[in-house]
Amino acid sequence: MKHSIAGLFAGIGGLERGLARAGHETTLLCENDPAASAVLQRRFDIAHHDDVRSLKSLPKQTTLVVAGFPCQDLSQAGKTAGIEGARSGLVGEVVRLIEAQRTPYVLLENVPFMLQLSAGRAMDVIASAFEHLGYKWAYRVVDSRAFGLPQRRRRVYFLASLVDDPRTVLFADEAGEQAERGDFRSVACGFYWTEGIRGLGWAVDAIPTIKGGSALGIPSPPAIVLPDGTVGTPDLRDAERLQGFPIDWTKPAETVARRSSRWKLVGNAVSVRAAEWIGKRMAKPGEIGDFPTAPMTPAKSWPTAAWNVGGGRMRVEASEWPVQRTYQSLEGFLIHPLSPLSEKATAGFLSRAERGGLRFPPEFLRTLRNHLAGMRDTGPRSSRAA
Structure with missing residues (x-):
């Protein structure tokens, strides 16, 4: 299936570029940072909106909303104000738009520290909102090294769906944890x-x-x-x-x-290759792997992988390497x-x-x-x- 994408908090277009490489098409980009907007306007010939708070509705043909919403209030390097912070709390604007137009799919990306901060309150707020709207959801922490790039970049990818099982995207692949590639003095x-x-x-x-x-x-x-x-x-x-x-x-x-300023843009971007992997699986879902699971219970943090597809919230034992590219x-x-x-x-x-x-x-x-x-x-x- 080819998706029509609305990209919110688009940054410099990492999610959208990766999904485009997998055959999907973006029809709307929303970003309010002037430097990031300058990149988007040069690199994408797509309608651009400058503030998600004033965006009244999504394009009617939208089948997938993507959002790498601001992480400043969720990151260890930021203020750790949590999901109620002025920046990260903007994810509520995504929910507002979805409430008005129930798109079949929603893909969110953020830092894994959100799973620990305030006992995972951010993820609880997000998961609860999508459960209330009738979505099945799954998320997984993925390391960008899985796609062959020498950057240890761990990010949460949260996929919600009204029509299909999101596990066929995020949990159709598993390469297992990988050993270190050498040591100090033998490699950079x-x-x-x-x-x-x-x-x-x-x-x-x-x-x-x-x-x-x-x-x-x-x-x-x-x-x-x-x-x-x-x-x-x-x-x-x-x-x-x-x-x-x-x-x-x-x-x-x-x-x-x-x-x-370009360093900030690059540092806040979504890995293109990770987005491409997700996009290819969305175009061609796979069989759900045999992952150990257990019901979620109150804890100091949320697990690195979980889902709720109608049977309650389940923690999942999955590695951060769904694939192992060269x-x-x-x-x-x-x-x-x-x-x-x-x-x-x-x-x-x-x-x-x-x-x-x-x-x-x-x-x-x-x-x-x-x-x-x-x-x-x-x-x-x-x-x-x-």
Whole structure:
């Protein structure tokens, strides 16, 4: 089945681009960020609306509503105000539009921290709303590494349907949890230089999740340590590729905002390849896998996978790797020079790491100290990823 899509909170079009690659068509895009809107208007020849709150109705032909609704109030990197927060609470606008026009399908995307924050209240509010409207629903946390991209990006994909079983989309595939691909010094590793006390954001042969920016709105791309000891941050164009977009997909944003704003757009985007996987399964549903299940009971958080298709809410034991596409190593993936991690950033991370009690891979801190010494001796230089 080919779907007619209304894209709400469209960002730079990750969901819509991925679904288009699976054969579906978007007829409406709604986004209020000027920089993101500039990208959408350049990359899609589609009707555009600038504020979901003033959108009165969906196009009549809509069969699928998609929304990567704002995560700032749900993210560990944000204010964690929860589903009632001014930004993330906008998901209520999706429900308003669905109440007026019961589209056959709804697909939502957000951060997995929503499953923990306030004992999963955000997911409870969303699930309850769709249950009230008569929808069957399923959700699953999926890691974008499953689609071959070296970025550890875990996201919740929630699919609700009035007409079919959403499990035939989200639970028709299962590759099982995957082992780490090497270790420090044998492969490139990623970490967040803005951390060091409470967490490391460590990723082997991958980078940790690209973020929209710091709490102050400052771009903060993750750092990469190559096997030869090089320490740097990826080029913005490689960050776009790590999200599944072509190089310079976000360049139109520079017509209305600074270049640095593109990091926020990339960090807030939905993985194109994950959306394409969902889109292909929506076009051709599969058999539901044999997943262990159990009734949901009150807990401190919601599980990483669950469904309610009429028999009550069930927790599901499913991996975050529904498929295992050919994996691109991080070092081989990068095609642009790394920017050396600055002296200030390196020194700040080392200071936090030495005060904290985190356990690091052997030789990691020594590698950073060598990098810091080299920066102080020679000043910043660009380095080419091998």
